[in-house]
Amino acid sequence: MVTLDRDQHVATAAQARLGDLGYRPAVVSGSGEDGWLERGPYDRIFVSFALPCVPGALVDQLAPGGRLLMHLTTTSPSWPALVVISRSPDGRITSHLRAVEFAHRAGHGRKQIFLSQEFRERIAAQPADDAEARTFRSSEAAPPDEARGFWLALDALYPGLVRHRGVDDLVIGAPGCGSWMVARQDGPGTWAVTASRPAEHLGRDPPDAGSPSL
Template sequence: MGVHDTGIDELAAEARAALVAEIDAEGAWDEDPVWREAFARVPRHLFVPYYYVGVRGGYERRWGESPDPGARERWVRGAYADVPLATRLRDGELLSSSSQPSLMARMLVALRVAEGDRVLEVGAGTGYNAALLAHRLGDDDLVTTVDLEPEITESAARHLAAAGHHPVVVTGDGARGVPERAPFDRIIATCALPTVPGAWLAQCRPGARILTPLATGLLALTVRHDGHAEGRFLPAAAYFVPLRGAGGGRPAAVSLAGLPAGAGEQETFRFLLALTRGVLDPRDAYGLWEREGGPGRERYGVTVGGAHAWAWLDDPEGPYAWPLP
């Protein structure tokens, strides 16, 4: 049955409630149930006026202003599916997306936001994550979100305003942070980086928490009083669009030649490869991975100090430690 424009909000509310129930059932908010209300209240469809879904041979565009009521219904239902949504493509390459809501929920819980925290989000995307943060904190001015592309920040600001939020939206290189809005109590990145930028630490208060995708995992760091930071990876896998700008870029492929058949299909081995790319020979990485019993992400961590950053297995002092770029 087609839906008239007057029915879109009702349909969205119904679809949003179903999404919240689905994420709830996974236990994503168990450690911080306050986030449940943010997801129940912030309308994701306002942040994805159009998006692309994969079809045979490419992508199909779904659009909230389609003249076809059935197409509008598919758009609004799809906006509340627990999947990432491709929002910007260029020459067939994905430039920006709205992350999977259940992953966003887990990341926001892992960020451990407290009342009054000043938060920097690196990777504005659609603006949806910044809206969730602003709703949770109850103060738009506590939230800053940054993205390199002016067209992304302009549309994010429009979406945020439509949803009734006005956090500070900055156009710039996220690897450099936003010094004029510092100091921050929390930094969350929604794009993958090859290392942890020193600028972030310089813009953090002591005790601040940084949550960022790195390799194919999520790293949670605590910033110490001396400007160093250290922390471990969360257990779950996470795949994000790479950061664009001076601190980003797509990593080169790693050759699996000479490794046992099926080695590349081992998810935790691929994580170790991504983490030690360009430092550890893939054959040495495989030997280590096998000796250590195929360690999960939670056994790895990162230390950042001065101009240096290094990843490690089990212990920051080694014996297994590798420099990051």
């Protein structure tokens, strides 16, 4: 058994605490994305941080019959996924991806985008004379929170969107360009959807995948 952390001080502290609990794993310091080849292959690999893709080195270190469990994320923390990688006894690799509500924090050096307080306050204000905002009504209800596969697909198709989970309505913003949308139920079977796209983006070609507009 091996436990690994990129911070030597954390690894040393983990060794002491695990020892107090009666565990004696090999405690090493290094990059979690590289794994630890010296003690491999492994029957089980658990990654306690999130990455945008599964590191090939960890898959290579799986023993026949082994499993790798980790979270996947993108620049947005709103719609993470849990992935299980398995190596069959004959060496065949299979994977299972499942959208989840929460995930580990992004790994070292991975930047994530958030809705700043100023951005959230601007969305909440929604001034009546905002020339950039448009409101329309729809009989289509927003997908529920439980439709996590849908939200994960949305993140894959339009990266750079962030969900504001501190409110009752459905609120999504795009920090890269300042666009946002709010959907709230305003009657039986009807929804009011307000969307705003900054004036400097109006009339332009759609931005690249790293900076979506709503």
